[in-house]
Amino acid sequence: MNKAKRTAVIAGNWKMNMTPSQTTAFMNELAPKIAGLNGCKVVLCVPFVDIAAAVEATKNTNIEIGAENVHMEAKGAYTGEISGEMLKECGVKYVIVGHSERRQYFGETDVTVNGRLKAGLANGLKVILCVGETLTEREQGVTFETVSRQTKVALGGVSADDMKNIIIAYEPVWAIGTGKTATADQADEVCGAIRGVLASLYGEATAEATTIQYGGSMNAKNAAELLAKEHIDGGLIGGASLKSDDFTVIVNAAQ
Numbered sequence: 001m002n003k004a005k006r007t008a009v010i011a012g013n014w015k016m017n018m019t020p021s022q023t024t025a026f027m028n029e030l031a032p033k034i035a036g037l038n039g040c041k042v043v044l045c046v047p048f049v050d051i052a053a054a055v056e057a058t059k060n061t062n063i064e065i066g067a068e069n070v071h072m073e074a075k076g077a078y079t080g081e082i083s084g085e086m087l088k089e090c091g092v093k094y095v096i097v098g099h100s101e102r103r104q105y106f107g108e109t110d111v112t113v114n115g116r117l118k119a120g121l122a123n124g125l126k127v128i129l130c131v132g133e134t135l136t137e138r139e140q141g142v143t144f145e146t147v148s149r150q151t152k153v154a155l156g157g158v159s160a161d162d163m164k165n166i167i168i169a170y171e172p173v174w175a176i177g178t179g180k181t182a183t184a185d186q187a188d189e190v191c192g193a194i195r196g197v198l199a200s201l202y203g204e205a206t207a208e209a210t211t212i213q214y215g216g217s218m219n220a221k222n223a224a225e226l227l228a229k230e231h232i233d234g235g236l237i238g239g240a241s242l243k244s245d246d247f248t249v250i251v252n253a254a255q
């Protein structure tokens with residue numbers, strides 16, 4: 001199997017941006033620009049409070065909606081958290097887990113990421129698992145060890161069959177929101193290494209079928225070069241997913 005047989009997925013991660021009314025306006029602007037572009041799946045992961053507006057505005061479009069996190073427990077005394085069942089009922093199809101900002105600012109660990117990932121799967125959501133090294137880890141030469149550990153721990157208890165519903169996003173922390181993109185070769189090298197980890201866990205066929213995205217300052221200018229690489233099957237886009245023209249260029253680059 002080769003890259004052409006994997007599903008390309010271009011996903012936006014809005015982080016803490018946009019209100020519900022801004023969400024509606026954005027989706028109404030984006031939908032006609034990418035209508036008919038069916039060479040990749042298009043997902044926008046939005047803040048919890050924007051989900052209802054996003055789902056409503058993207059009915060009958062090729063845009064699917066995701067959330068930016070999910071709690072590991074099904075329900076209970078977890079003030080401020082959101083369950084997989086809640087997301088599912090709101091029309092969410094995807095959820096991001098393990099984003100480096102969650103790890104950096106909110107104390108998430110490989111173990112909590114594993115719990116959240118399994119909660120997403122248990123509720124029938126497709127899960128985008130983020131992994132990536134910090135600048136210090138890259139400089140110390142432990143990039144592969146870092147992403148390998150993050151991937152293995154997050155996928156603990158996940159079967160080969162479940163992998164149909166998992167996307168891995170390689171996001172080097174030093175490239176997020178900095179304007180510093182990994183070179184296409186650097187990104188491809190680590191995405192290839194992650195595919196190797198998947199092969200060791202699940203076998204070649206599953207590894208070859210899994211969508212691996214690159215994220216970190218992907219934009220309208222560099223998307224085509226990154227997406228042309230053997231192991232890069234899509235993008236997880238922050239800043240450029242807030243501008244419908246830039247996001248459209250990236251979706252086009254994935255056709």
Ligand code: 13P
Pocket residue numbers: 013099171175176177178179215216217218236237238239240
């Ligand atoms: P930027 O595209 O803004 O660098 O963000 C990437 C990211 O963190 C996506 O999850």
